[in-house]
Amino acid sequence: MIVDKIKKRAPSAKNKPSNIDIPVGKWIKCDECGEIIYIETLNKNLNICPNCGHYFRMHINRRLEQIIDKGTFESFDLKLETSNPLNMEEYTKKLKALREKTGLEEAVECGTGKINGENVVICIMDSGFLMGSMGVVVGEKITYAIEQAIEKKFPLIIFSVSGGARMQEGIISLMQMAKTTSALTKLDKAGILYISVLTDPTYGGVTASFASLGDIILAEPKAMIGFAGQRVIEQTIGESLPEGFQTAEFLLEHGFIDKIVERKDLKNTLYKLIQYHK
Amino acid sequence: MLKKEVSGEAIAKSMFEMAKLEVPIICIVIGEGSSGGALAIGVGNKVFMLENAIYSILSPEGYSSILWKDPSRIKEAAEKMKLTAKDLYDLKVIDKIIKEPDDEDAFNKICKNLRKEIVSSISEMKEMSKDEIVEHRYQKFRNMGEFIKI
Numbered sequence: 001m002i003v004d005k006i007k008k009r010a011p012s013a014k015n016k017p018s019n020i021d022i023p024v025g026k027w028i029k030c031d032e033c034g035e036i037i038y039i040e041t042l043n044k045n046l047n048i049c050p051n052c053g054h055y056f057r058m059h060i061n062r063r064l065e066q067i068i069d070k071g072t073f074e075s076f077d078l079k080l081e082t083s084n085p086l087n088m089e090e091y092t093k094k095l096k097a098l099r100e101k102t103g104l105e106e107a108v109e110c111g112t113g114k115i116n117g118e119n120v121v122i123c124i125m126d127s128g129f130l131m132g133s134m135g136v137v138v139g140e141k142i143t144y145a146i147e148q149a150i151e152k153k154f155p156l157i158i159f160s161v162s163g164g165a166r167m168q169e170g171i172i173s174l175m176q177m178a179k180t181t182s183a184l185t186k187l188d189k190a191g192i193l194y195i196s197v198l199t200d201p202t203y204g205g206v207t208a209s210f211a212s213l214g215d216i217i218l219a220e221p222k223a224m225i226g227f228a229g230q231r232v233i234e235q236t237i238g239e240s241l242p243e244g245f246q247t248a249e250f251l252l253e254h255g256f257i258d259k260i261v262e263r264k265d266l267k268n269t270l271y272k273l274i275q276y277h278k
Numbered sequence: 279m280l281k282k283e284v285s286g287e288a289i290a291k292s293m294f295e296m297a298k299l300e301v302p303i304i305c306i307v308i309g310e311g312s313s314g315g316a317l318a319i320g321v322g323n324k325v326f327m328l329e330n331a332i333y334s335i336l337s338p339e340g341y342s343s344i345l346w347k348d349p350s351r352i353k354e355a356a357e358k359m360k361l362t363a364k365d366l367y368d369l370k371v372i373d374k375i376i377k378e379p380d381d382e383d384a385f386n387k388i389c390k391n392l393r394k395e396i397v398s399s400i401s402e403m404k405e406m407s408k409d410e411i412v413e414h415r416y417q418k419f420r421n422m423g424e425f426i427k428i
């Protein structure tokens with residue numbers, strides 16, 4: 001059976017979190033239901049499994065196509081590289097390889113664009129680049145974007161997906177949490193709307209900084225959101241935790257997020273929220 | 279229950295409120311400071327560290343198991359992570375190292391040193407306006423971390 005052959009060759013979605021741009025194969029396997037999906041089909045379906053509705057992680061470019069009006073995105077194009085504060089040899093090589101593989105500069109892209117004609121500053125993270133972790137470049141790009149939102153008086157929208165602070169940059173990564181958070185106090189003072197959109201998975205230092213500080217916090221269905229992972233918490237406190245306690249649905253119930261929005265409705269929801277705020 | 283799943287938000291909110299305070303803030307790392315919990319109360323105009331204290335993104339145990347999937351490389355992690363007062367001073371994460379003399383009267387001497395540094399920092403910031411204090415703290419964290427323009 002041809003399908004069986006494809007099944008063997010198809011990269012699993014877990015190993016290829018979001019690099020659907022990359023011609024590693026034309027097919028991908030759904031982690032949820034095992035269906036083999038033509039990548040073209042998946043891209044046309046907002047990276048949602050047509051069989052079971054499972055949300056695949058999205059490449060920055062796919063997310064931009066979905067959210068931002070065609071041809072209106074302008075990247076801030078900062079062209080930054082980390083100073084590698086811990087002098088990790090392997091790290092520099094890894095970054096270089098990732099840049100080539102993903103076509104991305106770093107784990108976040110930021111710029112201006114329009115949503116149904118409304119100007120916004122938008123930041124989109126990508127799990128395919130070191131699990132969307134935040135080091136100095138991500139911190140700087142997000143902070144710069146916040147400052148641009150203040151200057152241009154455009155609403156700010158950040159799509160988060162992240163494993164947290166970037167281990168390879170040590171304490172400097174941790175400090176990016178304070179840096180982005182401090183910038184948000186200025187945005188807040190300027191009365192500019194900030195909508196934080198949490199996608200699967202959003203963890204660690206990103207949850208513990210800008211992702212949790214939106215005036216409005218939205219999440220995609222079933223997104224996993226937390227600070228420490230469930231296993232780590234259980235080991236630390238010596239108690240087991242209820243199933244699904246880090247899902248968007250659980251967090252909505254407990255008042256941490258404001259609304260769960262299906263991927264197909266995200267653009268219009270953002271548009272409406274911007275309209276209300278005007 | 280609730281605390282466990284929203285500790286991330288608590289850290290974010292704590293930093294957010296600290297960043298806005300209109301009075302000088304001096305933070306002192308006196309033992310083991312690590313991860314978001316430490317930073318949540320670490321957004322100060324001045325950050326001091328006792329000479330033998332550590333301040334890091336994560337415990338060396340956690341670091342080696344996350345980065346190398348090998349918790350036994352603790353010693354190597356501790357060396358690589360740059361978590362000593364001297365390292366953090368060089369990285370411009372902290373402003374001052376408080377000496378910890380190794381003698382019988384150490385405790386009193388440390389307290390005396392600390393007192394001196396706190397008093398001098400306060401008098402340094404005394405003349406600043408509310409806005410200047412907030413902006414001083416902002417610039418400190420705004421400039422955390424160096425990067426290269428490609």
Ligand SMILES: [Zn+2]
Binds near residue numbers: 030050
């Ligand atoms: Zn499926």
